[in-house]
Amino acid sequence: MPDIMSRPLIRERGVEGARQLEASVSDPSTPVVGILGTGDFSRSLARRLMASGYQVVVGSRTPKRFVALFPEEIEVTTQLEAVTQADLVFVAVYPEHHSTLVELKPALAGKILVDVSNSICISKGPSNAELLADYFPESSVVKGFNTISAWTLQMGPRDGGRQVFLCSNSQKAKNTVKSLCHRMGFIPVDMGLLSSSLEIENMPLYLFPSWRTPVLVTFSLFIFFYLYNFLRDVLQPLVTEKKSVFYKMPIEVVNVTLPSVALVMLSLVYLPGLFAAFLQLRSGTKYNRFPNWLDRWLTMRKQLGLCSFLCSVLHAVYSLCLPLRKSARFKLINMAYKQVKIGIEDSWVDEEVWRMELYLSVGIMALGLLSLLAVTSLPSVANTINWREFSFIQSSLGYCALFMATTHTLLYGWNRAFDPKQYRLYMPPTFVLVLIPPFVVLLGRLALCLPCVAERLRKIRRGWERSRNVCFTLPSEGYCNGLEDISNV
Amino acid sequence: MPDIMSRPLIRERGVEGARQLEASVSDPSTPVVGILGTGDFSRSLARRLMASGYQVVVGSRTPKRFVALFPEEIEVTTQLEAVTQADLVFVAVYPEHHSTLVELKPALAGKILVDVSNSICISKGPSNAELLADYFPESSVVKGFNTISAWTLQMGPRDGGRQVFLCSNSQKAKNTVKSLCHRMGFIPVDMGLLSSSLEIENMPLYLFPSWRTPVLVTFSLFIFFYLYNFLRDVLQPLVTEKKSVFYKMPIEVVNVTLPSVALVMLSLVYLPGLFAAFLQLRSGTKYNRFPNWLDRWLTMRKQLGLCSFLCSVLHAVYSLCLPLRKSARFKLINMAYKQVKIGIEDSWVDEEVWRMELYLSVGIMALGLLSLLAVTSLPSVANTINWREFSFIQSSLGYCALFMATTHTLLYGWNRAFDPKQYRLYMPPTFVLVLIPPFVVLLGRLALCLPCVAERLRKIRRGWERSRNVCFTLPSEGYCNGLEDISNV
Amino acid sequence: MPDIMSRPLIRERGVEGARQLEASVSDPSTPVVGILGTGDFSRSLARRLMASGYQVVVGSRTPKRFVALFPEEIEVTTQLEAVTQADLVFVAVYPEHHSTLVELKPALAGKILVDVSNSICISKGPSNAELLADYFPESSVVKGFNTISAWTLQMGPRDGGRQVFLCSNSQKAKNTVKSLCHRMGFIPVDMGLLSSSLEIENMPLYLFPSWRTPVLVTFSLFIFFYLYNFLRDVLQPLVTEKKSVFYKMPIEVVNVTLPSVALVMLSLVYLPGLFAAFLQLRSGTKYNRFPNWLDRWLTMRKQLGLCSFLCSVLHAVYSLCLPLRKSARFKLINMAYKQVKIGIEDSWVDEEVWRMELYLSVGIMALGLLSLLAVTSLPSVANTINWREFSFIQSSLGYCALFMATTHTLLYGWNRAFDPKQYRLYMPPTFVLVLIPPFVVLLGRLALCLPCVAERLRKIRRGWERSRNVCFTLPSEGYCNGLEDISNV
Numbered sequence A, B, C: 001m002p003d004i005m006s007r008p009l010i011r012e013r014g015v016e017g018a019r020q021l022e023a024s025v026s027d028p029s030t031p032v033v034g035i036l037g038t039g040d041f042s043r044s045l046a047r048r049l050m051a052s053g054y055q056v057v058v059g060s061r062t063p064k065r066f067v068a069l070f071p072e073e074i075e076v077t078t079q080l081e082a083v084t085q086a087d088l089v090f091v092a093v094y095p096e097h098h099s100t101l102v103e104l105k106p107a108l109a110g111k112i113l114v115d116v117s118n119s120i121c122i123s124k125g126p127s128n129a130e131l132l133a134d135y136f137p138e139s140s141v142v143k144g145f146n147t148i149s150a151w152t153l154q155m156g157p158r159d160g161g162r163q164v165f166l167c168s169n170s171q172k173a174k175n176t177v178k179s180l181c182h183r184m185g186f187i188p189v190d191m192g193l194l195s196s197s198l199e200i201e202n203m204p205l206y207l208f209p210s211w212r213t214p215v216l217v218t219f220s221l222f223i224f225f226y227l228y229n230f231l232r233d234v235l236q237p238l239v240t241e242k243k244s245v246f247y248k249m250p251i252e253v254v255n256v257t258l259p260s261v262a263l264v265m266l267s268l269v270y271l272p273g274l275f276a277a278f279l280q281l282r283s284g285t286k287y288n289r290f291p292n293w294l295d296r297w298l299t300m301r302k303q304l305g306l307c308s309f310l311c312s313v314l315h316a317v318y319s320l321c322l323p324l325r326k327s328a329r330f331k332l333i334n335m336a337y338k339q340v341k342i343g344i345e346d347s348w349v350d351e352e353v354w355r356m357e358l359y360l361s362v363g364i365m366a367l368g369l370l371s372l373l374a375v376t377s378l379p380s381v382a383n384t385i386n387w388r389e390f391s392f393i394q395s396s397l398g399y400c401a402l403f404m405a406t407t408h409t410l411l412y413g414w415n416r417a418f419d420p421k422q423y424r425l426y427m428p429p430t431f432v433l434v435l436i437p438p439f440v441v442l443l444g445r446l447a448l449c450l451p452c453v454a455e456r457l458r459k460i461r462r463g464w465e466r467s468r469n470v471c472f473t474l475p476s477e478g479y480c481n482g483l484e485d486i487s488n489v
Helices: A008-012 A015-025 A040-051 A063-069 A079-085 A095-108 A128-135 A150-155 A171-184 A194-205 A209-241 A246-283 A292-299 A301-320 A326-342 A350-375 A387-413 A430-434 A436-449 A451-461 B008-012 B015-025 B040-051 B063-069 B079-085 B095-108 B128-135 B150-155 B171-184 B194-205 B209-241 B246-283 B292-299 B301-320 B326-342 B350-375 B387-413 B430-434 B436-449 B451-461 C008-012 C015-025 C040-051 C063-069 C079-085 C095-108 C128-135 C150-155 C171-184 C194-205 C209-241 C246-283 C292-299 C301-320 C326-342 C350-375 C387-413 C430-434 C436-449 C451-461
Strands: A032-036 A055-060 A075-078 A088-091 A112-115 A140-143 A163-168 A187-190 B032-036 B055-060 B075-078 B088-091 B112-115 B140-143 B163-168 B187-190 C032-036 C055-060 C075-078 C088-091 C112-115 C140-143 C163-168 C187-190
Touching (some): A032 A040, A032 A079, A040 A055, A040 A150, A055 A063, A055 A079, A063 A075, A075 A079, A079 A095, A088 A171, A112 A128, A112 A171, A128 A140, A140 A194, A163 A194, A194 B387, A209 A246, A209 A301, A246 A301, A246 A387, A246 A436, A246 B350, A292 A301, A301 A350, A301 B301, A301 B350, A326 B326, A326 B350, A350 C246, A350 C301, A350 C326, A387 A430, A387 A436, A430 A436, B032 B040, B040 B150, B063 B075, B075 B079, B088 B095, B088 B171, B095 B128, B112 B128, B128 B140, B140 B171, B140 B194, B163 B171, B163 B194, B171 B187, B194 C387, B209 B246, B209 B430, B246 B292, B246 B301, B246 B387, B246 B430, B246 B451, B292 B301, B301 B350, B301 C301, B301 C350, B326 C326, B350 B387, B387 B430, B387 B436, B430 B436, B436 B451, C032 C040, C055 C063, C063 C075, C075 C079, C079 C095, C088 C095, C095 C128, C112 C128, C128 C194, C140 C171, C140 C194, C163 C194, C171 C187, C209 C246, C209 C301, C209 C430, C246 C301, C246 C430, C246 C436, C246 C451, C292 C301, C301 C350, C350 C387, C387 C430, C430 C436, C436 C451
Parallel strands (some): A032 A088, A088 A112, A112 A140, B032 B055, B032 B088, B055 B075, B088 B112, B112 B140, B163 B187, C088 C112, C112 C140, C163 C187
Antiparallel strands (some): B140 B163
């Protein structure tokens, strides 16, 4: 349901709007909120405050110029008039222009200033909020709302989890802003004192921080495997047989690279869980901190999985377009010509047929399972399933998908691993290389299924510690609601 | 996690349920809410109110008949008894039956009536709420909850942004209903006086208002390009060479039409942003309102993009099924026959092979990028990324996708634009027509990247105005949190 | 925007963190919350409470050991010290260790205990919360938060609809915990007295309860149709013609099975709505309860539809990879050989070409429509559309998709239903079997469109009852906001 504020109707309130305001104003308890600034953010903020039942007054250096941009119920006046009427003022001007507001210092004494500004780049120096607090020592400065865009204010917090990060040196000012958040439909998160404002100001400037390493890994693996396959499939025939097969570069070489990247990355999703389990088994407790690299690896499993899924889907599309190409058609017709010339009536080879039928069918099933995993990664779907269901999909179905993808690769390889001609320049076929990580993961997981090992691990995860007691039932604290932590295999 | 109210367990509370009610009733501060009406909405509303801690009493003309439909804790009695007990009453009966409640006027005096009714079609006359207020002048009528379906009440506000639009002439009544909203987990939006009730009643009757123009544009472009291709590829061979190729109509003609529509619509997504930028550069300020048509075009960019994505995906599926068809197989076998008869051993044409390998590969990459754009348009995903990340994907990756799609079309065309035989009936090949909008967009975007132009535009967007000052650093108000407005290129 | 608590910065607060705490502590109104237990859940809960403005003190048997695991602002001390300071205590230890807390009974008298424990398996006996209440008769035990995972606490209620199910015998304790929920950004749902705690404890242990029957139906239909097709396409040629075509099992037999399952299941989505409509027409009222089996069938329509969609997509992928297989290539080359030997220059058969072009095109369009239905089933997308729009997509577009899928199957069958050779072992071709359910559904829907029938049904759904009155306009209660219930056809 689009927020009604986005409809053109709202711009044509006219006289009726004034009557609406009267009804609100006549209620003296309606708090007055001031906004300094007249840009998009101010306009959206003013509308949202008005829809939440506040009386809004906007202050501008040239009020007459901007009156037309605001709805009729909102008073647009001089900056001094606005801050005099209001108890809480949003400072929605560029940080480089904060100094121009100095003349309002007397009028702002004892009032609450909300700094909504952002910087252009990640900063290490004093934050805009701290500088503003230096300008207005007699006002309580609260940092907040800088992570909310004008668009979100306009459409409303459709995702009710719209968190607003606040910090201030004054608890009272923070509480006032918190109740204002609640009325507008946002959820305030208290970040502490004004010293946290730098952290808050740097937040909207991050560009997918949790995706950088997974994307880097994907690209590195892609480049490595592309060069490997290029060496084996294009350069080597050129050097040894003088065959020029550069036409393979756009599609065929890419189509051997993508599944390699996908399978290796899928193994990288399940590997850290195994490391974590083995570390816990070796130290006999779950209370030791994991090494930093393992911690970071565990947090990026979802991104690794989604990159792997994207590569799998692209691999499927590239494979499906193989018969579409002119090169495939030329090859087919040439083979027909050859067969006619040789005089073979039936060129059917049972083994080749079975190999392809099997590995295609298993590959499609693996892709189907991976799609289920990808769909349950969507935020809205992940929020509708409980932890046991999530674990079933990501863990059980996930290992199923890894097993199927490995079988797909084994069937594709068939017996070529034992054919010496495949080892060009002493380089093994790509699929042999690529099968190593998933084999390690699947064997490790099998090891964890052995009864004694599984039982020991279960006890450790329920809080038992080898060093503290011989007796298995001695109590120890641990999280007790039975929901395993994210390092669960 | 499905709301427990949907489980069968809830229907079998029995004696224990009564004990639960006692515990609530013995707390005299539990407000009593009445509901007039016994349909699905009443049942779901009653359950949700009960789960939020209210005492509920339902009024019906024939209470004995409907007692079985409600849980045991909810009292089902006569209408008069219900409104006497309650302080706030939901009027959940059909609007055409509001008049039958007139006999309850004395009992409802001074109480709050919430009108949850909807109309059948978009109305211009007095709203149901206003008519109800005429029937009960001594009660405070609040319009609300009509946009919430029985299903949502039952499942709970899974998306916390479940907004409930309220309006009333009485601020006190509105506040009471607002706190009731909060307790049930909804977010109330104040729409003003009862005169807004018509707007609220028309809300759930809109049928994708923001999608109408984009879908219309898509269908118009589809019909235009289908006729154009039909003329060129089916009618013209019939007229000039007497070749009947009507079999091309279901798939081949469609498969040239869909990518044309997709590419033109993708250009239409980025064109308004360029117009907006040029308008701002020409007027030297960002404070002038855009023309209405440009405003509307800017708001429908997401819908245009998603229609374009749907056409691209269908184009991909149609292309992938080309080798599946009997016509393709017959053609292949006939070509093999011809080649055998002529005696050509190798019919390989390097240029044709390279052309197809390249444009297929580039096309798949463009589709991959477009999928990323489509996924980040999903509400739940869009809510997890900040504005800088959103702008990176929709703007940077978006232009990348447009560039790749244009390259895909250029490679597909290859050198056929210079082949006079392609200009049948003086009509240029479709791909030549289709390349015009993206070229305009890409060249315009390149122009905006020139250092002087980019610098001027950046200053304008930070609030600088050419008319007001020669000096580049003079302060002016503007939105300051650094998040660009939605007209950002 | 990832919650800042997930950033490594948070772990390095140091001295500044202490200053933050001072600012909070100096405000005496900050409530003190205690947590017994030091596992992942305790840590995440402590962080979230701190971010919401509470003062947190954690109690452990070996405080020195766990101090390093918590941020500096949180005091980690002995269990006795923690419960003495706090007014509300979260009992985050394993249920089997609740008995060890008995020594704290005096210190916990009169305080609120929140039991967040979960069980390992669905239980019928007394719940953990009831057992805890037996240990601490002088404290108020509230069951809650057991459905919230440590991960959700850490990332924040991104989906604002994060419901927390509470129950307790003490209304006052429940209210305190409810306001704590609100401050942390969750939505409390009151489940009544402590006797509901068993229900709450069993909640996170359900494994997709609403998906079991649909998935069972899908697998059963798949096995049935696979055996049927295996008998007809593999065994029968082996028996009658001694042709071994087992290579068809992985892909070709699967590719006739999947669309059969998909089409039958799509019919099963729309069938219950027709039954419901006919039942209402027959009894002349909408107030009679549906039979249990029909009620259950109506609630699983979405899951049936999504299973059907998954089968359709897999069918599409299997079909698109048919020309990729070696068997297809061998067959093609053998046919070319045959054609050369016989000497046919053009093997074009118009009817076969048209049949394939048509049914492929219609099939792709059906798949496109089904994708739209699937996308609007995503929770976040479903929440942005109102009921009229949802009904348009799921009902109107849905029947369109069913019609197209049926046409696709009819075109695929063409005239083979009338060819006696297709009836092997007296078994009709699969597509004939599969066309029965959709025909029933489409004819039933057509019957409901007849003017007299449609008018009668509309009246019944607006509340008219045949038994109660002859007059068509007599009032009766019914839900009145015009949003049809979920049994709407």
